[in-house]
Amino acid sequence: MFKKFIYKIFIIFILLAGVASAQISYEEILDNPTDLELNLNYAKQQESSGNLKLTISTLERLSMLYPESLEIKLYLLSILIKMDSKVKVDLMIRTMLNDPNTTTETKKLVAELLSDTGTKKKESKWFAYLDMKYSQTEEDNISAITKTNTLLQEGNIIPSPVVDSRLIVEYDKTNTRTSSLTIGKNINDSSSLFFNFGLDINTINKKETGDSDVASSSMSYFKVIGNHYISPYVYWTKLNYRKSADYDTLGLGINNTYIINEKNNLNYGFSFSDTAYVRTSVFDTAKDNDNGTYLSFIRHNYNLTKKTQLGTKLSLGRVESIKEFDSYDSKGINLSISQILPFGTLKLKSTYLKNDYDEVESFVSPTIIRKDESLVTVLSLDGLLNKVIPFNKFKKKYDKENSIFYTLNLKQSDVSSNILNHDIERNFFTVGLTKRINLSELF
């Protein structure tokens, strides 16, 4: 059932990609440079995809062809103000004020646009926003029941035990409430500093042992040097399980993105994290799970078109655990494609991972050293809620600031292992809504 659903989604993806490519092209504009509706829609599409030069040239052409339209001039003026070009804004305002078609109301609108810019210029370079998210994940195998419904124990194959229906459940829902505060400072034109503090509260309908709170914080620095976008970071996460052992993770790493040209960029990084479990009277062997993780990756992104990006990522990892049989080397490849659509960004990612463990786990098998291969496929759609809601009244009443985002995520994890206990398939479906509150005015 779930697989059929995923295949249907793939078909929808192909169709949507076709719709996206049917958007207004530059060639259509060359064929119809004077069509008001077509060109105005084209200007809006180019603005949303970040190609502001074409937005400006299109609006300037429409302004020449339809000089009586003040809406076009106001739209153009709003773009020019953001462009930080006083000379263009001055010229545009002089033109508008001298235009006999300009009404008093329009002159007020122009004044408002200018005062907004003035305020922004005076603002501190600190900025902040709070993301509040609610998401629900449905999972069809939350207790990780194996594909064969059997387990390996001391070298013998035994059926999966059914000890307690609360411990062995298949389908379940996880509800996550997240608050995340990001504070940043633009140090200068080429560098910024970011701080993030987050709290997730996860509750699971049936499998209560999975209930948890996650507190996290991170600090990252961002620097542009030529074509390099470098970002070192540190983070700390505290996972507080209500019915399992807690742990803290401290990590650090560095990423760099190198822009080769408009079509190609390389992203690579290294990271290390240390996870320390908390020993309590209930979980007195928890410290045995302590581990350190080393990870490196290199990713190539190729912009097939302005709206379609392909990515290939290679990764190498090493997990060093106190328990030798939990230590392993990991090699992976990830392929991804993302497509910008009128209502959001559709992404498809597939990751193939091979893990080779160091030693046998004698309790499971005295002779077989664990080797896993996994394929994780994720299909996601993210975007502004306003882009998928057709009712203008809703948009104006509930989200006039365009600050509510939706996410839909389908994930399939298929692990094949030479140890039956890890031969598991799981499917996840997540729906989430995030409200972003801009707090920059506090600074």
Added chain:
Amino acid sequence: MNYFKKFIFLFIFLIGANASNASTSKFIGVIGAAIGNIKNQNNEKLINGSKIFHGDTIISETKSNAQILFLDQTVLTLGEDTELTIDEFIYDPSNHEGSFVSNVKSGTVKFITGQISNKNPDNLEVKIPTGTLGARGTEFVVLSESNDKSTVVLLGPGPENSLGMIPGKLILSDGITSIDITNPGYEAMVTN
């Protein structure tokens, strides 16, 4: 395990679904807007949608102006009493490689640079009666008042633009010395 086969098949399929066809044509641009009297070197009147070809000269008369859209998304706006020749336009839409050389003989021309300049700013050249000009990620105006004096004004984007655009830069040369303009509103004059 057949994961690799599934995975490769899926991506080849998706890439194939997104592949776009490149189109080729002999014209190099069109007149996007023609206000007043606009004509070419053969004295033919150019109207909205008229095609522009390699080597064309576009002339705007008094109280006339025009906007020209080129295949690489470079956009030129001609003010009144302006004469402009397209000396060279080579453009490969598959990789955005090319070369664009224009000659502002007189009058006022506003440039919004396109893919050729994005790919390699050195491949956009503007000849003016008193020198040459190169541009990077930029919108600028060239005023050729006479054979002895030309003025170039950088329009943007500015360094504090909130649009994520690369700040503009102009490199102006009279053949002996060259200067850079990086602040919008700043202008430079080249005289003989």
